[in-house]
Amino acid sequence: MMAHRTELVKQASNTLDRISVPHGIIKAGIAQDTSLLMQVASVGTLRRRLAKIPIPKILIVDEAQHQKSRTWSEIADYYYENDSIIIGLSATPKRLSGEPMSDCYDVMVQGPSIRQLMEWGFLCRYKYLAPPQVMNLDSVPTLAGDYAKGELFQAVAKSHITGDAIQHYERFLPGKRAIAFCVSVEHTKQVAKQFCDAGVPAEAVDGNTPDEEREAAMERFRRGETLVLVNVELYTEGADIPNCEGVIMLRPTQSLSLYIQMVGRALRPDPDNPFKIATILDHCGNVFHHDLPDADRVWTLESEVKSRRKGEAAKVFIRQCPCCYYAHKPAPVCPECGYQYQISERQLAEEAGELEEFIAREKKQLRQEVGRARTIDELKRIAKERNYEPSWVFIQAKLKNIRR
Numbered sequence: 346m347m348a349h350r351t352e353l354v355k356q357a358s359n360t361l362d363r364i365s366v367p368h369g370i371i372k373a374g375i376a377q378d379t380s381l382l383m384q385v386a387s388v389g390t391l392r393r394r395l396a397k398i399p400i401p402k403i404l405i406v407d408e409a410q411h412q413k414s415r416t417w418s419e420i421a422d423y424y425y426e427n428d429s430i431i432i433g434l435s436a437t438p439k440r441l442s443g444e445p446m447s448d449c450y451d452v453m454v455q456g457p458s459i460r461q462l463m464e465w466g467f468l469c470r471y472k473y474l475a476p477p478q479v480m481n482l483d484s485v486p487t488l489a490g491d492y493a494k495g496e497l498f499q500a501v502a503k504s505h506i507t508g509d510a511i512q513h514y515e516r517f518l519p520g521k522r523a524i525a526f527c528v529s530v531e532h533t534k535q536v537a538k539q540f541c542d543a544g545v546p547a548e549a550v551d552g553n554t555p556d557e558e559r560e561a562a563m564e565r566f567r568r569g570e571t572l573v574l575v576n577v578e579l580y581t582e583g584a585d586i587p588n589c590e591g592v593i594m595l596r597p598t599q600s601l602s603l604y605i606q607m608v609g610r611a612l613r614p615d616p617d618n619p620f621k622i623a624t625i626l627d628h629c630g631n632v633f634h635h636d637l638p639d640a641d642r643v644w645t646l647e648s649e650v651k652s653r654r655k656g657e658a659a660k661v662f663i664r665q666c667p668c669c670y671y672a673h674k675p676a677p678v679c680p681e682c683g684y685q686y687q688i689s690e691r692q693l694a695e696e697a698g699e700l701e702e703f704i705a706r707e708k709k710q711l712r713q714e715v716g717r718a719r720t721i722d723e724l725k726r727i728a729k730e731r732n733y734e735p736s737w738v739f740i741q742a743k744l745k746n747i748r749r
Contacts, residue, residue, distance in 0.1 A: 409433025
């Protein structure tokens with residue numbers, strides 16, 4: 346199994362330790378033992394040592410959306426030519442540049458959706474708070490599928506979203522641990538300093554931060570000594586941080602994959618906090634471009650992500666109630682306060698920095714019905730009504746400790 350970041354290599358190794366699978370680690374600075382059948386490898390180290398390592402029967406590629414990049418493709422091509430089976434894993438199997446993955450893999454096997462994983466208890470519920478549009482990104486060019494970082498930083502720096510972020514952290518996440526996503530290294534330092542100046546313990550880390558310093562910062566975050574961990578392009582993929590209760594998005598993005606990855610840092614269930622509800626503070630309006638995190642999506646090996654409606658490309662339809670600021674799918678009335686929309690209505694002016702909370706009422710009611718279930722028969726009835734797999738009943742019964 347190969348992964349491209351120290352945190353992901355360590356995470357995979359720890360998981361194998363928990364399930365008692367002997368394995369070696371192929372990474373600079375660690376003694377190599379290739380006699381063990383399972384190996385966890387750093388991408389860079391594996392590329393340099395290809396000729397010195399026995400050919401595996403199976404290569405597992407973590408964060409497989411990167412496989413078209415040069416180093417990754419060299420490794421995959423080498424093993425493919427030596428008859429290895431290649432299995433790619435990704436929660437967001439889409440390249441930022443939009444290139445298809447069909448030349449890397451023969452078939453896409455889709456697992457449960459984000460919504461299903463939430464219903465089954467493998468991801469936690471969330472509430473999403475989004476600001477009105479406070480940044481003008483019209484002049485920011487696109488480079489390799491996303492906003493050009495230099496111009497994007499200038500646009501973010503001219504806005505007031507950092508001040509709003511601190512204000513809304515203190516309002517919606519006081520004393521809780523959150524990961525903030527920024528545009529650049531300079532931006533992370535500015536944001537961390539402003540949080541600290543406001544009395545909120547914060548640290549800035551990035552890809553250039555030495556491994557030891559990054560690990561120490563993460564440990565302080567896990568212990569609650571650091572409340573806001575500010576980063577750029579470091580914790581977007583795969584990092585397992587269950588005690589993270591919130592995400593602060595200070596980075597606009599055109600990438601659906603990056604958007605879901607940022608939100609996902611707060612969605613891991615916390616065994617020490619079984620009633621955890623993640624709070625997403627989206628100060629860039631990403632949700633209005635990419636839809637809710639658990640919207641229905643069909644991933645393909647082609648360049649576009651499909652919606653579940655007649656194979657169309659995914660489109661975003663989010664409506665904001667001018668009365669209570671609830672955001673929801675198009676409807677004649679607001680499902681939260683009952684406001685009646687007028688055909689001729691125009692979007693009301695929104696006050697900069699004010700966040701609007703939205704949790705779809707229908708999803709909340711479905712979760713509450715599962716929460717009220719106390720017997721196997723009740724779970725079976727719900728599964729039958731919703732057309733769930735039989736395994737859902739077993740998983741829910743185990744989570745709820747229902748024995749009959």
